[in-house]
Amino acid sequence: MSALTSPQASSPQAQMDAYLAELRVRLHALPEDEVTDIVEEIRSHIHDTAGRGGAMTDAGVSAALNRLGPAAALAAGYVTDKLLARAQRHRMPWTILRAVFHWATLSAKGSLVLLVCVAGYLFGTSFFIAALAKPFYPKAGLWLIGEDTYSLRLGMTNAIPPGHELLGWKLIPIGLALGGGTILLTTHFAQWCIRRFRETRQTSRMA
Amino acid sequence: MVVRDLPAPPESADKWEVQLRKGCLELAILAALWSDRLYGLEIMRRLADGSGLIVPEGTVYPLLSRLKSEGLLTSEWVEADAGHPRKYYRLTAAGRRRVVEMARFWESFSASLDDLLRPVRKEGR
Numbered sequence: 226m227s228a229l230t231s232p233q234a235s236s237p238q239a240q241m242d243a244y245l246a247e248l249r250v251r252l253h254a255l256p257e258d259e260v261t262d263i264v265e266e267i268r269s270h271i272h273d274t275a276g277r278g279g280a281m282t283d284a285g286v287s288a289a290l291n292r293l294g295p296a297a298a299l300a301a302g303y304v305t306d307k308l309l310a311r312a313q314r315h316r317m318p319w320t321i322l323r324a325v326f327h328w329a330t331l332s333a334k335g336s337l338v339l340l341v342c343v344a345g346y347l348f349g350t351s352f353f354i355a356a357l358a359k360p361f362y363p364k365a366g367l368w369l370i371g372e373d374t375y376s377l378r379l380g381m382t383n384a385i386p387p388g389h390e391l392l393g394w395k396l397i398p399i400g401l402a403l404g405g406g407t408i409l410l411t412t413h414f415a416q417w418c419i420r421r422f423r424e425t426r427q428t429s430r431m432a
Numbered sequence: 433m434v435v436r437d438l439p440a441p442p443e444s445a446d447k448w449e450v451q452l453r454k455g456c457l458e459l460a461i462l463a464a465l466w467s468d469r470l471y472g473l474e475i476m477r478r479l480a481d482g483s484g485l486i487v488p489e490g491t492v493y494p495l496l497s498r499l500k501s502e503g504l505l506t507s508e509w510v511e512a513d514a515g516h517p518r519k520y521y522r523l524t525a526a527g528r529r530r531v532v533e534m535a536r537f538w539e540s541f542s543a544s545l546d547d548l549l550r551p552v553r554k555e556g557r
Binding site (some may be wrong): 267268270272274292294302303310378 | 472489493494
């Protein structure tokens with residue numbers, strides 16, 4: 226549990242407020258009214274479980290917060306599914322990366338999907354940008370700079386690079402196709418993983 | 433009775449058992465709401481009392497939120513005697529249809545599994 230929710234807080238009330246404040250911060254990806262609704266529901270739950278027949282005690286609040294688990298994990302349970310659902314609807318790389326990033330904080334499978342997505346989008350965008358830059362910066366292109374070493378250059382500096390260029394003007398169609406194709410493929414892969422993940426699980430994996 | 437006073441599932445509960453419980457959680461929550469509106473803690477108590485389904489508290493609330501966003505539940509805040517408001521959930525018409533479908537599947541599934549288990553039970557005694 227983070228420092229914010231440690232039992233050093235001065236009173237049961239302060240301890241609960243610190244936990245809820247952290248929860249609120251961690252839920253920032255959701256709309257404000259939803260965040261308030263969630264925070265108030267958890268506050269009500271703590272009131273119900275922290276005191277036996279009335280006033281809350283320090284020990285009661287500590288135990289109640291322990292049973293709820295760290296605020297970060299609780300927030301992830303809410304946020305991840307919402308973001309994944311949004312990523313399934315809107316196919317923008319940014320939405321997908323954001324959702325998969327949250328997923329990655331929860332499971333190894335999510336981390337793996339994140340790794341593939343980041344690699345795919347980086348590879349795809351590099352080729353796409355190089356193709357777009359070619360008409361303005363003729364040095365942009367795929368260069369062979371060593372025996373087996375390739376370098377993708379955007380050609381925006383005037384320095385004459387070592388090695389020789391491989392694709393020439395063919396970079397434009399190849400770059401656009403390869404870049405666009407990789408971005409599309411990465412998006413499809415991510416959505417397939419998200420769909421499978423959401424279908425096979427019934428609940429968040431916090432146990 | 434308070435959720436924390438109930439016996440915890442046995443330490444030896446293996447992965448299969450955990451997965452099975454998790455898989456049933458959605459059906460159990462929808463079924464618990466069949467005839468009453470309930471707030472989160474009441475739902476957990478009902479699951480623990482009725483089916484021994486003891487679930488981490490931090491799991492139930494996000495799940496309720498998801499079921500609500502899927503249109504299976506609605507919620508309302510109610511001022512309670514306890515001095516603080518509570519968020520009550522109830523099934524929507526779609527939620528009622530869903531739980532009926534799930535219950536129907538559960539019955540046929542458990543009946544066919546029961547047939548398979550008959551010889552195991554006979555010799556396992």
